[in-house]
Amino acid sequence: MSTVTAPATKDGVNEKKAVPPDSDRMKAENRLGQRLVAPALALMLLVTAFPMLRSLYLSLFDYSLTAPDEREFVGLQNYITALSDSALWLTTLNTVFIMVVTVAFELVIGFAFALVMHRVVFARGLIRTSILIPYGIITVVSGFAWQFAFSNTNGFVNSWLPFLDSTFNWFGQYGSAIAAIMVSEIWKTTPFMSLLLLAGLAQVSEDMVEAAKVDGATWLQRMTKVVLPNMRAAIMVAVLFRALDAYRVFDNIFVMTNGAVGTRSVSFLTYQQVVEQFQFGIGSALSVLLFLSVLLIAFLIVKLFKVDLASARQEK
Amino acid sequence: MRGTNKVGIGVGFILIMVWCLLPVAWIISLSFKSQEAITAGSPGFLPTSGGSAGFQNYVDVLNDEQFRRAIFNSIGICLIATALSVILATLAAYAIARLEFKGKRFVLTTALAIAMFPVVSLVSPLFDMWRTLGIYDTWIGLIIPYMSFTLPLAIWTLSAFFREIPWEMEQAAQVDGATSWQAFRKVIVPLAAPGVFTAAILTFFFAWNDFVFGISLTSTEAARPIPAALSFFVGADPFNRPASLLAAGAVVSTIPIILIVLVFQRKIVAGLTSGAVKG
Known part of the structure; x- marks a missing residue:
């Protein structure tokens, strides 16, 4: 035309x-x-770049805001201190655990939601409005809502789960506290995942699915042999973005446990060093390490899953 | 076969609605529990018959000077950041979608890298820099980081959108006798407006949701936004958090988001999906 x-x-x-x-x-x-x-x-x-370079510079000093005049060049000492402290490794392990579990759940549930939204013929506006509400809600609010839901004094979860005693304290030990944090994370971000997957699903040609059906493929075969391979790019981009987002988890931990019972993430540890203890030298070193670990994870995901970044950047 | 399919979708539909709305219903229900009932302990989803406070919690929250100030800060900071971010992103996205220039790849890569940037690692240098510059605990001190972190999303969404605009229409209008200003205003602006709008909504969501900058770059109510104010809200007894008051505050802070979602639902979905995955 x-x-x-x-x-x-x-x-x-x-x-x-x-x-x-x-x-x-x-x-x-x-x-x-x-x-x-x-x-x-x-x-x-x-x-970003300028403060990061400044962080790199400050991380070479013993520098505390409580005694700013005693700033002293210490070379890589802060990195040695940070890396030899078990706190950093424990928080990193915890963060990776949160990342893997939440992204796995979000991917499975998000895909199921996307399938429903793709096929649903009634109330499309209603379902899309509803799915956007968790996405739009402030993370802090989501954290509070779930913290109070799991609370043994004012919550409802204990009374809804028949196998739990009504006095069970979810935030008393690591296992249940981290589960509560993950529930809040997964609740808020699954809708986002499902929207990304819905876009990928819309790109799979209906003709191909129909053809497979005519050839006698079962539902499971159609999913694993036709639909999933064809939306690989969409899935990988969604996983990459969500994984990096999950690795930065901070808000929910701050609100729900304030880092108690071993639920601290790397972001939370860095924040504590800088804002609560004013340890700028070691805090800057942690900032640099956090940045490097995000780069490493991005690199690993891109390499392992062969994510097509050109499609994320929309270069045709 | 068809029948089971329909049942499955019906069940899925109900599950999605429960997933999305149950926690919202819960926080609303909690906001109606009276503060006495909360202190005494009132487990269960709904307020008990004697433990309901009516709208008292909302009245208390809205009478709280700090909370009112936080709403004002949040609305002001987010609107300014959104407007400025969308203007800069529109210029950049136009260049990326329509012009060929050196450094385009660099801009796109930078945007992608910033979308993945661990926000917390910026807390210490920004805290230091902002104090030196004297913009710590001010609106500007939050507007600047919000802008730089929403620019990648806005640039992606907009450049994807601008690629789809039939720019020949501009020439066509000029051939038909329109001046270039008329061609721009009557042809291009109406076509580009929905994309700009989507970018604005997504930017606003991001800024409204931010917590890390909100708690670390402010120290008083002069600039503290809602998420930070909610997390610092302890009430009269610091050992017993006023859950129902907090819930009322949470509901109030969610109302703008729900209104935006209700009005612009279609645009947000289009913007989210076009920006991130496009083969």
Whole structure:
């Protein structure tokens, strides 16, 4: 229909790559593009790259806000202290545990929700409105709601679960406390996961599913041989984003247990060092380690599952 | 076969509704329990007949000076951050979707990296920097980090959207005699508006939800936003948290989100799904 007259439409861009890049038009376009992205890029780097470099610098000092004048260069001492402290390893283990369990649950439940939303023919507006409510609710509010739900004085969970004594204290020991935290996490983020998977599901061709059905494939075969392989990219991108998000878990822990009974995450530990104890030197070292561990996890997920990042960045 | 399918979807539908709405119903129910009943201990989902406070908790929460101030802070900070972030993201997304320039890959990679950035690792350097610059515990001190953390989402959503706009229409309008301003205002703006709108809603959600910056970059009610205020809200007896008052505060803080969801449900779903996964 539309004969391409505009010089810079989507198709035009690819053709232009063949043209030598030194024409005046190209130069002008190059300049305009850079000027348009400059403010956004500058702001993003101002609040991330610059402070991160400063953290790197501060992490080499023994620096506490309670005695700012006694700042002293100590080299890698802060890293040695942090890495030889079992607290860091325990919190890392706990964080990875939370990440793996919550993402696994979110993936399975989210996929089930996506299947229902994909097939449902009635009340589509109602279901979409409902699914957006957990997504939109403040994490702190979700944490409070579940903390009070699990509370043995004012909650309802104990009375709804027949095998539990009504005085059972969910926040008294690690196992049940971490379960309560995970419930809040999973509740809030599964809808987001299901929306991402719904988008992936919409891209699977109905014809292919129909064809498999005609050929006598069972429901399970259709799912595992046709639907899932075809939405691989969507699943992987959703897992990558959610896993990194889960690794940063902080709000729910702060609200529900305040780090008691071994529920601290790496983020929580870093926060405690900086804000509660004003240990900027070691806090900065922990910040750097936290940043590196996120990079490592992103790298591992991308490599292990061969995530197609080009599709996440929408480069065609 | 068809029959069981329908039953399955019906059951799934009910499960989704329970999943999404049960905790919301719970926090609303809790907000009607009286504070005396909470102190004495009142297990169970619904308030007991003698333990209901009516709207008293809401009255108390809204009469609380600190809570009112936190709502004001949150609304102000989030609206300003959203407006500025969407303006910058629109410029950047236009360039990414329509222009060919050096460094485009770098911008996209930076945006992706920032979307994954562990927010807590910025607390110590920002705390230090903001105090030096004198913007610790101010609105600006929160607006700046909110903007930089919502820009990636806004840029993705918008550039995905701008790619789908038939830009030839602009030339077509000019051929038909429109000035370039008219072509832009009457043709391009109406086409781009829904995308800008989606980006704005998602940005607002993010800023409204933030907790880490809210607690670490503020120290007084001058700039403290709602999530931080809720977490610091202890009431008269610090050893016995006023659960029902907190629940009322939580419900009040959720009302803006529910209103946005109810009005813009379709747009939010489109924005979420187009921004993240597109083959």
